[in-house]
Amino acid sequence: MTATLERGLNALREQIDAPVASFFTTCVSCGLCAEACIFYKETGEEKFTPIHKLDLMRRLWANEYTLLGKVKSLLGLGEKITDADLAEWETLVYDSCTMCGRCTLVCPVGNDITLMIRKMREGMSAAGHAPKELVGAAERHSDYGSPMGDLHKALKAQIAHAEKETGIPIELDREGADYMALLSAQEIAEYPGVLAAMSRIFRKAGITWTISTEGFEATNVGVQLGNRDVARTLVSRVVAAAEKLKVKGVISPECGHAYQALRWEGPNLIGKTYDFEVVHIIELLDRLRAEGKLKTKGKDDTRLTFHDPCQINRRGGINREPRNLLGLVAENFVETEDAGTMNWCCGGGGGVGANERAADLRFKAFNRKKRQFEAVGAEKVVTMCAYCHHTLEEQLEEHGMEELEVEGLTELLAEYLDDED
Amino acid sequence: MTNPNFDLLMWARTTGFDIALAIMVGGILLRVVEIVVLGRKKDLARPKGNPVAQGLKTIFTRSLPRKGMVKEAPVTYVGGYLFHIGFAVAFLFLGAHIALITDLTGLGWPEANKALIETAAAVAVVALIALAWTRFSNPVRRMLTTFDDWLVWTLSILPLVTGYIAVNKLFGDGTLMMAIHMLSAEALMVAFPFTKLMHAVTFAMARYYNGSIQGRKGAES
Structure with missing residues (x-):
């Protein structure tokens, strides 16, 4: 075993706790997490199934944290993890997961798959298998x-x-x-x-x-x-x-x-x-x-929709707030399908946007947002994350939709701020 | 002359059952302890919502599919519901099963009529066959499926099929068929702690953790 592999596995061991053990014990391999994953849905490639991205972590848990696994390992029957495995999984863990959290919300047995991806990255990076960017x-x-x-x-x-x-x-x-x-x-x-x-x-x-x-x-x-x-x-x-x-x-x-x-x-x-x-x-x-300290005058009358950043809404609990604020300044606000907690990721989160190797995959993943924006006839997309903002602009240009304007919510509010003394 | 299968049935009803029950209960305790001892670090972020309340709530609410998901995988969802409901009805409302539970726990409840029990068992079997079909036909489920899944599938369908045959005396020696039914149920009990059947216990833990993690942030689960 190489030093880097050992370091990676040790980092991964540090991440295994009661929630992780309960998640792996409970998984019934139903595959429903794939139906929530933007990378699987837009490519149809089964390797992008969220729980599959965690298979090396599952192996480590099974070998070392279960009685049956320990017995199997003693008999030399445990599923080993090699450096080649980590190299193969690198693209699954970093390129095809934005840690958007949709899988976590649909898993019928309640597995927080996103949390486990976050944990698995600790082992991957310690083993030297992380994107150079x-x-x-x-x-x-x-x-x-x-x-x-x-x-x-x-x-x-x-x-x-x-x-x-x-x-x-x-x-x-x-x-x-x-x-x-x-x-x-x-x-x-x-x-x-x-x-x-x-x-x-x-x-x-x-x-x-x-x-x-x-x-x-x-x-x-x-x-x-x-x-x-x-x-x-x-x-x-x-x-x-x-x-x-x-x-x-x-x-x-x-x-x-x-x-x-x-x-x-x-x-x-x-x-x-x-x-x-x-x-x-x-x-x-x-x-x-709510305190009456933010007063606006006038409204934006373009057909405007909102993109929920995954880490702020689904993983952060801020869902109602942007909509309250849009109510102040948007005359023609329209929600896309699945908006709010189950909004689809822009494809750039979790470091995927910085990862050049993932550019083609990101482009394919964005087709979901593209179809949603087209379906509501949006003229402007408002969001509350600068990196979503950047990704939306980049992808809209790549998909020939440059005419669709993107704006940050704070700036939109300031445009209509009633700040006359 | 006594039926030679009678001894087998008696062993299945007494010693065999006791061994299976001990392995199942002991195994479940061991597996739960194995999880709990790993612990969980105290979360130092100031909560926005109520993690405990949402964790408990999620144990129940996650039984329902999220809006729009059923159409994405209808056989998995519908098959999953029908199997679990069918199995539960056949197991919990057959008179002989209730008598067994009463013997063990002192608890009892009214039995359901035979037609309902048999319909439930048949629905569960059909659902299991449909679910097996998706493990072949759906690339995601095919990729995820392991020996454990087929073992669990076999151990789940056998008590349903053998029970139906034994109760209705469809073929073979009635005593032998009942012994086989009991042994198949005992095989399921023995395998329970060491296979994915454990999800029937640990789903509550997984859902609780999921709900409490999201709940702390004031996010939905």
Whole structure:
């Protein structure tokens, strides 16, 4: 057994707990998880069946965590796991799974398959079987602060631009502010308009906020790669920045996995409950709406639909909030089939969007969204995740649907903000 | 002269049954302990919903298919429901089975009429055959199917078929047929803890974990 294989299997062993054992014990091989998987549905290839993607983890569990498996292994009858197996499974675990969570919601026996994929990636990456793009992004993120490298200069330039546009100063590193806002690298690089939008909305709502120069980037390639050490380092930066500035809350940006990493995995990664609240930007905006602090005037009259980011809705529980907000500003809002909790993934989540090897598969997977958008005759798609935003634009262009506009919900709200004094 | 099969039937009813019951109960306990001792780290994220309540709720709600799913795999869904309901009715409402359960636990309930029991058993058998067909015809199910699945399938259909034959004295020696029926049920009991039949117990754990993980986040399950 090679050192890397042993390291991978050890990392995988650390992930096996009571829920995992109950899931594998309970699986009846019904195959219904395949019917929920965008990669199986759009390709028809059975190897993309979600539970099959976990077969190596199942083997390890069966060999080492069940009495019968231990007896079989003693007799040399256990199903072995080789380095070649891990190499073969790499594309199944990373290229054909966005950890969207649909399989978890349809499994009749209740297996959280998505959680197990997240866990299996820990073993895969420890064994050196992870996409090079994610490994590279993790290195850049650890060394320079974001998966795109050092974004300090870009952030300051975008802040200056937003200040010029709105005439409202954005104070960096302000101690005692109500909230510390985070951004995703995608927003800083591609959708900086969200800064001006937040600035106007928060001023009108009477919220004080700041951005920390020591922890402003919210994404976490560690949870996509499956490397707890990297994930912990990245969460720790944000937590340290929030504690230093003594803010009462941290705003998770329009980014799916950032919310998942910071809000739900983060405390477990660093081993303590936060002293501050983590709130998704859309959760916060809906709270302001309910308190009467977010007033709008006029409505967007284009035929507009909404794309639910998997990690924010299905895996994050934020479903009603964006719809409440769309009610304020969308005149002609129409839902696609399966919208809400069972929305189909854009195909770019879970690191798949960064994985060049998965480009063709991603293109095929997007056919589902394409058909859904066409079915409702959408003229605009609104979402609440910058990476979904990026993937939607990329795929709409690839599929010849460039005329379909994509917009972030925070920016859409700011367009109709009633901020006259 | 006594029927030579009588001794076999008596063994199946007494010693054989006791051995099978002990292996089943002991095996189930062992498998459940095997799972529980692995533990689960305390979740330190502040809950948004109620993980315990949603975990408990999901044990029941996951019995229903999610909207739109039945049409994606109708035979698996309909066959699955019909088998489980048919098997449960045939097992739980036949007079002789109730008497056995009463002997063991002191609990009892009214039996159903023979026509209902036989219809339920027949429906369960047909459903099992349909489910087996999808394990050949559906590429996903074919890929996932292992020896364990066929063993479980065989062990599930045998008590239904042998029970029907024995009760209706369709052919063969009645005593022998009843002994075979009991032995087939005992084979199922012995295999229960060590095969996918365990799902009949651990589904509650899996659904609870699923519901509680989602429930903590205030997400649906």
